[in-house]
Amino acid sequence: MGFPKDLSQERIVALITVAIFAMASVALPGFFSPDNLVAIVRSISVLGILALGMAVIIIGRGIDLSMVAIMAMSVAWYLQMLNDGMGEWRALALVLAGVLVIGLANGFLVAYAEVPAIFVTLASASFVFGLVRSQMIGSDAVPVPAGHWLGHLGGMRLADVPVEVYVFAALAFATFLFLRFTKWGRYVYYAGDNPAAARNIGMPVRPMMVLRYVLSALIAFVAGLLTAGSLQSMNTRVVNSTQLYDIVLVAVIGGIGLSGGKGGVRNVLIGAALIGILLNAMTILDIPLLYQNLIKSAILLIAIIVDGVLNPRDEQTAQQGDI
Amino acid sequence: MDPIIRMEKITKAYRGVPAVRDADFDLMPGEVHALLGENGAGKSTLTKMMAGAVAPTSGRMLFKGRETVFASPSQALDAGVAMVFQETSLVPSMTVAQNLYLGAEKPLNRLRGIYISAQQFLQSLNFPVDPAAMVETLGAAKKQMVEIARAVHHNAAVIIFDEPTATLTPEEKRHFFALIRRLKARGVSIVFISHALEEALAISDRITILRDGEIVASGPTSGFTRDSIIAAMVGRALSGQLYRERTEAGVRPAGRKILSVQDLSQGAMVRNTSFSIFEGQITGVFGLIGSGRTETFKVVAGITKRDFLRGGSVVLDGRPVRYIVPRTAVKDGIVYVTEDRKAEGFFETMSIAENLYSGLLASGHNRAWLVSRAEMAGLAADWSRRLNIRAINDNARVVELSGGNQQKVVIGKGLIQKPRLVIFDEPTRGVDVGAIAEIHELINRLADEGLAVVVISSYLPEVMNLSDRILVCRQGRIVEEFSPAEATETRIMYAAVH
Numbered sequence: 001m002g003f004p005k006d007l008s009q010e011r012i013v014a015l016i017t018v019a020i021f022a023m024a025s026v027a028l029p030g031f032f033s034p035d036n037l038v039a040i041v042r043s044i045s046v047l048g049i050l051a052l053g054m055a056v057i058i059i060g061r062g063i064d065l066s067m068v069a070i071m072a073m074s075v076a077w078y079l080q081m082l083n084d085g086m087g088e089w090r091a092l093a094l095v096l097a098g099v100l101v102i103g104l105a106n107g108f109l110v111a112y113a114e115v116p117a118i119f120v121t122l123a124s125a126s127f128v129f130g131l132v133r134s135q136m137i138g139s140d141a142v143p144v145p146a147g148h149w150l151g152h153l154g155g156m157r158l159a160d161v162p163v164e165v166y167v168f169a170a171l172a173f174a175t176f177l178f179l180r181f182t183k184w185g186r187y188v189y190y191a192g193d194n195p196a197a198a199r200n201i202g203m204p205v206r207p208m209m210v211l212r213y214v215l216s217a218l219i220a221f222v223a224g225l226l227t228a229g230s231l232q233s234m235n236t237r238v239v240n241s242t243q244l245y246d247i248v249l250v251a252v253i254g255g256i257g258l259s260g261g262k263g264g265v266r267n268v269l270i271g272a273a274l275i276g277i278l279l280n281a282m283t284i285l286d287i288p289l290l291y292q293n294l295i296k297s298a299i300l301l302i303a304i305i306v307d308g309v310l311n312p313r314d315e316q317t318a319q320q321g322d323i
Numbered sequence: 324m325d326p327i328i329r330m331e332k333i334t335k336a337y338r339g340v341p342a343v344r345d346a347d348f349d350l351m352p353g354e355v356h357a358l359l360g361e362n363g364a365g366k367s368t369l370t371k372m373m374a375g376a377v378a379p380t381s382g383r384m385l386f387k388g389r390e391t392v393f394a395s396p397s398q399a400l401d402a403g404v405a406m407v408f409q410e411t412s413l414v415p416s417m418t419v420a421q422n423l424y425l426g427a428e429k430p431l432n433r434l435r436g437i438y439i440s441a442q443q444f445l446q447s448l449n450f451p452v453d454p455a456a457m458v459e460t461l462g463a464a465k466k467q468m469v470e471i472a473r474a475v476h477h478n479a480a481v482i483i484f485d486e487p488t489a490t491l492t493p494e495e496k497r498h499f500f501a502l503i504r505r506l507k508a509r510g511v512s513i514v515f516i517s518h519a520l521e522e523a524l525a526i527s528d529r530i531t532i533l534r535d536g537e538i539v540a541s542g543p544t545s546g547f548t549r550d551s552i553i554a555a556m557v558g559r560a561l562s563g564q565l566y567r568e569r570t571e572a573g574v575r576p577a578g579r580k581i582l583s584v585q586d587l588s589q590g591a592m593v594r595n596t597s598f599s600i601f602e603g604q605i606t607g608v609f610g611l612i613g614s615g616r617t618e619t620f621k622v623v624a625g626i627t628k629r630d631f632l633r634g635g636s637v638v639l640d641g642r643p644v645r646y647i648v649p650r651t652a653v654k655d656g657i658v659y660v661t662e663d664r665k666a667e668g669f670f671e672t673m674s675i676a677e678n679l680y681s682g683l684l685a686s687g688h689n690r691a692w693l694v695s696r697a698e699m700a701g702l703a704a705d706w707s708r709r710l711n712i713r714a715i716n717d718n719a720r721v722v723e724l725s726g727g728n729q730q731k732v733v734i735g736k737g738l739i740q741k742p743r744l745v746i747f748d749e750p751t752r753g754v755d756v757g758a759i760a761e762i763h764e765l766i767n768r769l770a771d772e773g774l775a776v777v778v779i780s781s782y783l784p785e786v787m788n789l790s791d792r793i794l795v796c797r798q799g800r801i802v803e804e805f806s807p808a809e810a811t812e813t814r815i816m817y818a819a820v821h
Contacts, residue, residue: 181693183684189673190681196667200626201736202653202685261672 009303009310010255010267017274024281031284038161042230044250044276045168046223047243051250051268052175053219058251059179060212061192061260062110062117066102067220068244069125073132074099075224076234079142079150095221102128103217107210129239143233154229164226171219176265184208192260242293249296250275253303257310325388327352327480327512328373328404333382335368342368344536345382350481355503355513357527357544359520360556364533364755366516370483373514374406375399387480405474406483407467415459419445419452419469423476448472449505462495462613471502475511482506483514486753488522493611493816500526518753520552532556556756574807575791578603581744581775582623586635589627592618594799595635600744600777605770607790608779608801611819615799616779617662620746624659625652639744654687656743660734662752662779668733671722675714675732676703678721682736706735711761727758734762744775751785763789783812795819 025032050067057064074095081091102124109120133140144151156163179185190198191205199205228234254271256263278299282292326349335343343365350356358366371377372384375393383390386402393399396406413422420434420441441454450468458466467487474482488496503513503526517523523530524544531541532555540547540555582600587593592615600606610616621627623637625646637644639655646652649659661668669678680699683689706712710731714724721732730750737745747766751759766789770776780786786793793805795818803818 183689183692183694186681186684186694190670190684193670193672194667197661197670198681198685200624200649200659200661200667201681202650202687202740203681204648204650206648261670 009306010263010270012306013253013255013274013303014270017270017277020274020281021277024277024284028281028284031281034160036280036284038165040276040280041165042162043280044272045162045164046227047246047250047275048168048268048272049164049171049219049223049226050243050247051272052171052265053216054247054251055256055263055265055268056175056179056188057117057212057216058256058258059192059260059263060188060209061195062209062212063121063248063258064106064213064216065118065121065244066106066125066128067216067223067247068241069128069239070099070102070217071220071224071227072234072236072238073128074221075228076142076236077132077136079144079228079234080137082145082148083142099217099221100214103214104210106217107213110213111206111209125239129236133236137236140237141233141235144228150225150229151232153226154232162230164230167222167226171222172265172269179264184211188212189261192262194261242296245300246275246296249300249303253299258304324351326350326385327387329385330369330372331383331385333369333372333384334380335365335372335377336380341380341536343372343533346533346536346538348531348538348541350512350514351529352480352512353507353510354529355507355515355527357523357530358514358516358533359518359523359530359552360533364556365536366533367485368536369533370406370485370514370516373399373481374404374483376406400474400477400479403478403480404483405477405479405481406485407470407474407487408485413458413466413469416457418455418457419461420454422458422469423454423473425473444476445472448475448502450502467499468502471506475506475509479511481512481514483516485516486518487515488517488519494820496522520549523552524549553756575604575770577601577792578773578775581640583638584619584623584635585638586633587619587622587637588630588634589618589622590630592799593622593629596796596800597635598794598801598804600775602743602775603770603773604791605766605776605778605789607786607793608777608796609781609783609786609793609815609819610779610796611781614796614819616796617748618799619796619801620659620748620777620779623652624657624746625649626659650685653685653740653742656687656741657746658737658740658742658744659746660737660748660750662749664729664733669721669729669736672720674703674718674720675707675712675724676700678732679703679706679736679739682739686740688741702739706739710735710765725755725758726753727755727762730754730758730762734765738769742774744777745769746777746779748779749781750778751780751782783815786815787812 030036050071053067054064077098078091078095081094082088106120106124109115110117153163158166179188187198187203187208190203191208195205224234250271251268252258252271253274254263254267254269256267278295279292282295287295328348328350330346330348332345332347333343334341334345346365346369348369358370360366368377372379375396375398378392385391386404391402393402393404414425417425420437423441423444424437438454445452445454450472452461452465452468452472458469461469471482488499500522503515506513515523515527524547527544529542530544530547530552532539532552534556579602580599581602584599585597586595587597588595594615596615596619608616608620618627622629626649628647629635629637629645639657644655665671670681676699679702680694683702684694712728712731712735714728721729724732734747734750750762750766754762766776766778770791778786778789787807787810790807793807793810793815794801795803795805795815797819805815
């Protein structure tokens with residue numbers, strides 16, 4: 001009795017995070033050092049930024065599987081244009097236009113053509129990858145041109161903390177303000193809870209949906225710039241990696257219900273903290289990558305099951321626009 | 324004769340709050356037993372315990388004289404207790420015969436074979452249903468017949484109906500009652516949950532009334548009257564106020580014409596319909612299910628689009644309008660209060676305050692970009708008081724409220740938008756008697772304040788009691804208009820059927 005109400009998923013995950021953190025600090029040498037803590041935060045910054053975009057989409061009862069493709073391919077194309085000698089502003093304008101077009105196309109297909117988001121974004125991910133890889137760039141990895149601002153960005157630190165941590169913090173705060181205090185942010189929750197009711201009461205449900213996919217595409221581009229900055233290149237093989245999976249993992253494990261209308265930035269932060277600490281501890285323990293994936297997938301499964309138990313969706317809800 | 328089901332001191336509590344408390348209930352073989360009560364009185368919980376869908380917290384149940392605990396609905400079904408739910412549990416993409424034999428197929432399942440035996444079985448029940456028809460193509464009444472046939476096919480000794488007549492037309496209801504009598508003649512015991520008191524009085528042998536989880540009255544139907552049932556349900560006598568006859572003097576005159584609809588068409592459901600709506604009075608719209616009344620007003624409120632070609636015209640305040648989304652209609656002051664509040668009315672995971680606030684956020688009067696928690700709390704307190712919304716606490720989620728309070732929340736979030744034309748679609752469906760009186764009072768008050776009010780209802784006493792003029796919808800168009808003075812139940816019904 002009382003279990004579902006008093007122990008929300010968010011609290012369970014927060015407790016587990018603290019427990020793992022405490023255990024790792026005691027048991028693992030070097031875990032609780034300032035350098036390692038900064039490394040943890042840095043490692044989850046890009047993931048966390050992507051998860052913020054995914055969270056806004058999921059709260060609105062959608063999903064965006066094209067984020068990693070947009071992140072990698074937009075920046076790869078941008079770097080390629082710079083390497084080919086194009087001017088900074090022209091390249092930036094072109095790539096931003098491309099990102100906007102993909103976001104708009106995703107949003108339009110989901111909102112107006114009413115194609116399930118999971119298929120639209122799966123297809124657009126392949127499309128973006130295929131188009132850019134075959135037509136616009138010459139090799140899998142595109143380096144950041146020497147002397148470019150992105151190259152400096154990667155090495156930049158403020159008070160010993162890498163710059164992407166600040167970007168993550170700023171975006172998290174901005175997303176928090178948007179979801180919590182703006183009218184449009186609240187619309188996301190209403191539309192996620194019951195799209196038909198939101199439409200009837202006079203909310204612009206479909207335009208808002210398009211806006212969310214545009215936002216997630218832009219956030220993916222920002223995450224891509226930070227990735228390229230820290231690695232000095234953009235490797236497009238990341239599209240076929242488990243990164244997309246990690247984004248969903250962070251969002252869902254923090255307690256953002258896949259049935260929509262639930263969760264917020266706090267859930268992303270908790271999810272990111274758990275995943276960051278876990279990955280770092282596993283790396284220190286030298287657990288092979290394959291086993292790491294096994295552990296992550298087990299955690300995602302458990303999170304989705306717990307989500308299903310805590311946020312049951314009845315038949316009627318499930319019938320209206322599932323992901 | 325021994326009862327087939329006997330429940331002794333049965334209690335079901337959710338998180339310590341009893342939904343049913345110390346109930347003693349018995350059901351005789353071959354008896355039709357009506358279970359009445361306001362929403363949230365515990366009728367559904369009580370029957371779900373009989374059918375194994377809910378486990379009792381304490382107390383015991385005897386089935387055919389032996390103490391029994393059903394672990395699941397399928398176990399209850401095997402033992403002979405079947406429950407027919409309001410939302411049917413049939414598989415829409417399968418045929419009637421396949422549904423009948425669902426879960427009971429032989430290892431080698433010959434379709435032709437089951438069609439033949441299904442045909443014979445349906446004929447033996449006198450059900451005019453084609454066994455080869457897809458379930459999704461059937462109407463509500465025929466779907467229910469299939470459900471019932473499935474229950475009988477499982478040799479159910481007890482069939483529980485949860486609000487079986489809510490979605491049926493009068494014609495279908497007559498068929499349904501005939502069926503109940505036939506089942507009874509076969510010795511089947513029937514439990515019948517209903518909001519329609521006349522039906523319970525007409526069809527049942529015994530009536531049990533629940534209030535707040537307790538059985539407050541039980542006895543042979545002959546010992547009850549409409550008034551005594553209502554008094555027992557609400558614990559006070561108010562039936563005199565509800566559905567009283569309309570007096571000539573109380574009829575409000577038509578104000579300014581706010582809406583005029585000419586030759587409106589939309590799909591197959593709305594065909595060349597024309598009518599006008601006036602301020603300061605209640606226009607009642609009566610029609611059977613499938614007559615296109617809801618569809619007509621959904622076009623008016625911008626929820627669906629009228630036909631692009633030959634769609635007719637809608638004129639609001641002398642200005643032609645063609646809404647593509649409800650948003651523009653809301654800005655023009657048209658609010659539609661849905662008949663299906665769960666699917667398209669309220670936000671179920673959210674609190675009462677957030678639900679009410681949605682109306683203000685989305686209204687045309689709200690220019691603010693930021694939301695304010697203080698404003699939301701103030702709004703919620705104000706409107707909860709105005710509409711007398713009762714909840715366990717302020718943070719209660721709407722899904723946890725009773726039907727009447729949910730409906731008040733849905734109405735409230737519409738009224739917050741300061742509409743000039745309010746369309747209530749079945750405003751008291753699935754609402755308890757006490758809340759019906761309050762909602763009717765509210766609707767009357769809105770008209771007195773000068774709003775144009777439309778009330779769509781398939782319940783004749785409601786239409787006749789509320790309306791200052793009555794429109795009758797049939798086959799996609801408004802076919803007749805009555806003043807309250809000339810309207811009688813027979814005349815309205817005569818216009819509504821074809």
